[in-house]
Amino acid sequence: MFQSIAFDEYQLNDTRETIGRTITETDIVLHAGQTGDFFPHHMDAEWCKTQDFGQRIAHGTLIFSVAVGMTATVINPLAFSYGYDRLRFIKPVFIGDTIRVKITIADKKDHKKPDFGVVSERLEVLNQRGETVMACEHLLLVRRQVENIQHRTSDIQHQTSNIGH
Amino acid sequence: MFQSIAFDEYQLNDTRETIGRTITETDIVLHAGQTGDFFPHHMDAEWCKTQDFGQRIAHGTLIFSVAVGMTATVINPLAFSYGYDRLRFIKPVFIGDTIRVKITIADKKDHKKPDFGVVSERLEVLNQRGETVMACEHLLLVRRQVENIQHRTSDIQHQTSNIGH
Amino acid sequence: MFQSIAFDEYQLNDTRETIGRTITETDIVLHAGQTGDFFPHHMDAEWCKTQDFGQRIAHGTLIFSVAVGMTATVINPLAFSYGYDRLRFIKPVFIGDTIRVKITIADKKDHKKPDFGVVSERLEVLNQRGETVMACEHLLLVRRQVENIQHRTSDIQHQTSNIGH
Amino acid sequence: MFQSIAFDEYQLNDTRETIGRTITETDIVLHAGQTGDFFPHHMDAEWCKTQDFGQRIAHGTLIFSVAVGMTATVINPLAFSYGYDRLRFIKPVFIGDTIRVKITIADKKDHKKPDFGVVSERLEVLNQRGETVMACEHLLLVRRQVENIQHRTSDIQHQTSNIGH
Amino acid sequence: MFQSIAFDEYQLNDTRETIGRTITETDIVLHAGQTGDFFPHHMDAEWCKTQDFGQRIAHGTLIFSVAVGMTATVINPLAFSYGYDRLRFIKPVFIGDTIRVKITIADKKDHKKPDFGVVSERLEVLNQRGETVMACEHLLLVRRQVENIQHRTSDIQHQTSNIGH
Amino acid sequence: MFQSIAFDEYQLNDTRETIGRTITETDIVLHAGQTGDFFPHHMDAEWCKTQDFGQRIAHGTLIFSVAVGMTATVINPLAFSYGYDRLRFIKPVFIGDTIRVKITIADKKDHKKPDFGVVSERLEVLNQRGETVMACEHLLLVRRQVENIQHRTSDIQHQTSNIGH
Numbered sequence: 001m002f003q004s005i006a007f008d009e010y011q012l013n014d015t016r017e018t019i020g021r022t023i024t025e026t027d028i029v030l031h032a033g034q035t036g037d038f039f040p041h042h043m044d045a046e047w048c049k050t051q052d053f054g055q056r057i058a059h060g061t062l063i064f065s066v067a068v069g070m071t072a073t074v075i076n077p078l079a080f081s082y083g084y085d086r087l088r089f090i091k092p093v094f095i096g097d098t099i100r101v102k103i104t105i106a107d108k109k110d111h112k113k114p115d116f117g118v119v120s121e122r123l124e125v126l127n128q129r130g131e132t133v134m135a136c137e138h139l140l141l142v143r144r145q146v147e148n149i150q151h152r153t154s155d156i157q158h159q160t161s162n163i164g165h
Numbered sequence: 166m167f168q169s170i171a172f173d174e175y176q177l178n179d180t181r182e183t184i185g186r187t188i189t190e191t192d193i194v195l196h197a198g199q200t201g202d203f204f205p206h207h208m209d210a211e212w213c214k215t216q217d218f219g220q221r222i223a224h225g226t227l228i229f230s231v232a233v234g235m236t237a238t239v240i241n242p243l244a245f246s247y248g249y250d251r252l253r254f255i256k257p258v259f260i261g262d263t264i265r266v267k268i269t270i271a272d273k274k275d276h277k278k279p280d281f282g283v284v285s286e287r288l289e290v291l292n293q294r295g296e297t298v299m300a301c302e303h304l305l306l307v308r309r310q311v312e313n314i315q316h317r318t319s320d321i322q323h324q325t326s327n328i329g330h
Numbered sequence: 331m332f333q334s335i336a337f338d339e340y341q342l343n344d345t346r347e348t349i350g351r352t353i354t355e356t357d358i359v360l361h362a363g364q365t366g367d368f369f370p371h372h373m374d375a376e377w378c379k380t381q382d383f384g385q386r387i388a389h390g391t392l393i394f395s396v397a398v399g400m401t402a403t404v405i406n407p408l409a410f411s412y413g414y415d416r417l418r419f420i421k422p423v424f425i426g427d428t429i430r431v432k433i434t435i436a437d438k439k440d441h442k443k444p445d446f447g448v449v450s451e452r453l454e455v456l457n458q459r460g461e462t463v464m465a466c467e468h469l470l471l472v473r474r475q476v477e478n479i480q481h482r483t484s485d486i487q488h489q490t491s492n493i494g495h
Numbered sequence: 496m497f498q499s500i501a502f503d504e505y506q507l508n509d510t511r512e513t514i515g516r517t518i519t520e521t522d523i524v525l526h527a528g529q530t531g532d533f534f535p536h537h538m539d540a541e542w543c544k545t546q547d548f549g550q551r552i553a554h555g556t557l558i559f560s561v562a563v564g565m566t567a568t569v570i571n572p573l574a575f576s577y578g579y580d581r582l583r584f585i586k587p588v589f590i591g592d593t594i595r596v597k598i599t600i601a602d603k604k605d606h607k608k609p610d611f612g613v614v615s616e617r618l619e620v621l622n623q624r625g626e627t628v629m630a631c632e633h634l635l636l637v638r639r640q641v642e643n644i645q646h647r648t649s650d651i652q653h654q655t656s657n658i659g660h
Numbered sequence: 661m662f663q664s665i666a667f668d669e670y671q672l673n674d675t676r677e678t679i680g681r682t683i684t685e686t687d688i689v690l691h692a693g694q695t696g697d698f699f700p701h702h703m704d705a706e707w708c709k710t711q712d713f714g715q716r717i718a719h720g721t722l723i724f725s726v727a728v729g730m731t732a733t734v735i736n737p738l739a740f741s742y743g744y745d746r747l748r749f750i751k752p753v754f755i756g757d758t759i760r761v762k763i764t765i766a767d768k769k770d771h772k773k774p775d776f777g778v779v780s781e782r783l784e785v786l787n788q789r790g791e792t793v794m795a796c797e798h799l800l801l802v803r804r805q806v807e808n809i810q811h812r813t814s815d816i817q818h819q820t821s822n823i824g825h
Numbered sequence: 826m827f828q829s830i831a832f833d834e835y836q837l838n839d840t841r842e843t844i845g846r847t848i849t850e851t852d853i854v855l856h857a858g859q860t861g862d863f864f865p866h867h868m869d870a871e872w873c874k875t876q877d878f879g880q881r882i883a884h885g886t887l888i889f890s891v892a893v894g895m896t897a898t899v900i901n902p903l904a905f906s907y908g909y910d911r912l913r914f915i916k917p918v919f920i921g922d923t924i925r926v927k928i929t930i931a932d933k934k935d936h937k938k939p940d941f942g943v944v945s946e947r948l949e950v951l952n953q954r955g956e957t958v959m960a961c962e963h964l965l966l967v968r969r970q971v972e973n974i975q976h977r978t979s980d981i982q983h984q985t986s987n988i989g990h
Contacts, residue, residue: 001349001403019331019405020539021201022551026524029851030199033693034192034227035234044845046923046953056847060246061233062199065226069200073331073403075349081225083253089246098541128541166844166898184826184900185704187716191689194356198528209350211428211458221352238826238898240844263706293706351531359686360529363858364522364557365564374680376758376788386682390576391563392529395556399530411555411584418578496679496733514661514735515869517881521854568661568733570679593871623871687859694855694887695894696846720906721893722859725886729860741885741914748908 002075007117008145010105018070020100020128023058023093031062057092063134067101067125071138078143079119087136091127098128106137116141167240172282173310175270183235185265185293188223188258196227222257228299232266232290236303243308244284252301256292263293271302281306332405337447338475340435348400350430350458353388353423361392387422393464397431397455401468408473409449417466421457428458436467446471497570502612503640505600513565515595515623518553518588526557552587558629562596562620566633573638574614582631586622593623601632611636662735667777668805670765678730680760680788683718683753691722717752723794727761727785731798738803739779747796751787758788766797776801827900832942833970835930843895845925845953848883848918856887882917888959892926892950896963903968904944912961916952923953931962941966 032038040047041057048056064087093099107120119142125134197203205212206222213221229252258264272285284307290299362368370377371387378386394417423429437450449472455464527533535542536552543551559582588594602615614637620629692698700707701717708716724747753759767780779802785794857863865872866882873881889912918924932945944967950959 019533019535020542021533021535022538022540024520024524025849026521026851027199029849029855030195030524030528030693031230032696033690033855034195034199035230035237036186036692036696036698037234037237038696038846039237039240040844040846043847044923045847045921047845059230061226061230065196065200065224065230068226069202072200072202072204075204081254083251084249085251086248087250087252088248096540098539184700185707186698186700187703187705189685189689190354191356191686194354194360195528195689195693197531198360198525201527201531201533203349203351203531205349205351208352209428210352210426212350261705263704355684356686357529359684359690360525360858361560362861363690363855364525364529365560365567366516366857366861366863367564367567368681368861369567369570370679370681373682374758375682375756377680389560391556391560395526395530395554395560398556399532402530402532402534405534413581413583414579415582416578416580417582419576514865515872516863516865517868517870519850519854521851525854525858591870593869681861690855690859691890694852694859695890695897697894697897699897699900719890721886721890725856725860725884725890728886729862732860732862732864735864743911743913744909745912746908746910747912749906 001073002077004078005076006078006145007108007119007142010108010119010142012105012108014105016103018101020098021066021070022096022098023063023066025095027062027066028056028058028095031059035059035061053092055094057094060089060134063089063093063099063125064136067099067123067134070101071103071123080141081138082141083139085137085139089134091131091133093127093133099125099133101125111141115144117144118142166238167242169243170241170307171243171310172273172284172307175273175284175307177270177273180267180269182268183266185263186231186235187261187263188228188231190260192227192231193221193223193260196224200224200226218257220259222259225254225299228254228258228264228290229301232264232288232299235266236268236288245306246303247306248304250302250304254299256296256298258292258298264290264298266290276306280309282309283307331403332407334408335406336408336475337438337449337472340438340449340472342435342438344435346433348431350428351396351400352426352428353393353396355425357392357396358386358388358425361389365389365391383422385424387424390419390464393419393423393429393455394466397429397453397464400431401433401453410471411468412471413469415467415469419464421461421463423457423463429455429463431455441471445474447474448472496568497572499573500571501573501640502603502614502637505603505614505637507600507603509600511598513596515593516561516565517591517593518558518561520590522557522561523551523553523590526554530554530556548587550589552589555584555629558584558588558594558620559631562594562618562629565596566598566618575636576633577636578634580632580634584629586626586628588622588628594620594628596620606636610639612639613637661733662737664738665736665802666738666805667768667779667802670768670779670802672765672768675762675764677763678761680758681726681730682756682758683723683726685755687722687726688716688718688755691719695719695721713752715754717754720749720794723749723753723759723785724796727759727783727794730761731763731783740801741798742801743799745797745799749794751791751793753787753793759785759793761785771801775804777804778802826898827902829903830901830967831903831970832933832944832967835933835944835967837930837933840927840929842928843926845923846891846895847921847923848888848891850920852887852891853881853883853920856884860884860886878917880919882919885914885959888914888918888924888950889961892924892948892959895926896928896948905966906963907966908964910962910964914959916956916958918952918958924950924958926950936966940969942969943967
């Protein structure tokens, strides 16, 4: 769904939360297949038994990709996702864990281009026990409020929006 | 392949480069399927024709995940990947573009735990024209040189190593 | 996103339309792999050249599944999807065609259970030329208006809702 | 395998049964990925525990697609699959359930084109306990008996046959 | 479909041919993902341009696996597939090539167990120009003719049959 | 990683061993999907319970493909993989088994082309109990020692190298 949200409409400290998703053995096997990372931490159940964590763990890039995907429900043509800061893997995610994502508008800053501001969304990935397993800050360049957004939305924004997903 | 590399063995400014990989329509469809992000930027060729970029673009999380996977060739049991900084999507990656990753040891720092140091690897993803399309810094907590690494490698390291991949 | 919509809130002739999605060779190969239907109509480009349609065509079950998935944006805990009527494959969908779905509230009927009514949604799948390629009627058993939906939503509805997707 | 079966050769009430197939967690994850339907009924094991059905259930479109695929063993160039009637999801299919399909020639009717008739196959999907979990009627437009089928099979039939799969 | 075929029923020099299947970019990407073989011969279109073959080539194990799968149409409970001899990759298979398999009963031999014989099926994989791209010999241990196969088929055969597929 | 290894550098009886990989239900479902082999030995858990082996078994072509992929760590531009001999499926591989591959340089032979020799690698696939479940001989045509390999490596070798993977 397309929904235009201007820089001025983002409210600091607003939060929303996604529905949940269980991370399965299938997700890990598919992610190894997509990335080529077949490290035994993810793919060798026998070797994992000899380690303290005791079982296979999901790739960090899997949890990050799924978490970002879970937040991708509304297409904002005024916002351009250009990166992430402070991506941290805090706890391992095991097969069968269920994650959900809490999104907080953590910061709003001016940008050198006067028509734009920078919104920083804090993403926290929580497991079924409410523990934070991953966190990062998602950086969005967002057009400021305009009288008639429909007419002024430039193609430049469209061109680059969402490559960060 | 397992290969122990201690903190002291990482040389600042050392670089290595991966082989290449062509990003295909299949990769994008599979990544949408893994993440649930079916935004038209990635999935609707007709809508993309109406935008300045003119064609479907790869998800940022796809390029990040594939790039990290391309660097995952040697398992270092002394290193623990715990996060990424300054992940930036610099240029769009289109279907048929071929990427490779250049890795540079960009920084080495002490850590509060005296047995460890922090290594920062800079990842740059280049396309077939040599343009940087993505960059980030990969943070590794690495055990310092020890007389007999085989005996002193603690299970704690093993426990957490590589969840950042 | 969960959103409770009671039977009485569905408005006859209301329509909504999804965003688009391009049907790719990947989708067909994955659908063959999921269903085991490797018929040459879908999988043998050489044989298709000898037929009047001249090229590979998407499985009907692929178009139906994708179309239903494209409409699955809001989880209505008051509605239970129990079937489809008059599913018709009207035109072939080729690799590279882009489809979108138009949903119309086509019918509302009483049900023998007094607390429920039957809503019939008409799904029309359109290609990039606006041609209808598939159509069907989606049958929903929906709880009637209640004073306090939050409290009265029975587990029985939850139990069965959405198995039709 | 290609095998020409004319309208007159279909015998009312003839039945055949497929071999079985176990529906796995993998099938559900792949189907979510193909369709974009990540509803918690299919993907969130924790949420499902709070519902009466207690566990994740297969998408209706998955069971339908797999069931139709299971029946796709013989390519009849004289038959054109054009739709389905009365598709009903009768019982949930859980991870680990094994389904098979019983096909019955349920009806034969004239068609306005004198060279063709309409065959209605009833598909019943049974689980490992013999319970019917899904049912539908598959509609086939089939060429009538001809003296020399090899020569008279028109390209028009070939053109459209099987898009219903 | 289950169909019992005893050793004595296999006729030397009998041949059958499968329908065709086009090898797609998707197949190669999925096979890399399943096997972990991301060699540039299969995955790097730019590097392939610098080689004499000029384009990506399918993995040999992909062609072998697909070819064996294409022959798997009838389940013979009297036969046990235990291996392959002289598997040769004769010509590269490129994206878009369409393959089919010709199967010839190439040899029949006694086995030390008097109730069994060894059948050797020759598999030849042909592309759309009729060129042989792969060949191998499939070895089957098959029970000899018996008065009443239904009663004498031992569970031992069932136990191991088809692990060669 | 590219690494040139000439015929004369292969040492008879040298061995190496890969890391391990657990064969999952996902691998089997994906392999059925890639090959079209949905035989009940692999896909019908209920039928398998009625057989002596008691549970689903991995396709032979899956184990072969994964095993070959597991050995594909170094790209030798001087070697051309052209086939396999004596591929044997010795024990079934079940869901949850973990395999690794032991590679031995089993034979070195002259070739009619004086610049080349034939290297035969013996591949043995072992499960977590150390049992050999599959074995085969991998045939490599390898260029002999040359004064300056970098300059003399012919494009003809590049053209065909690795199609056996």
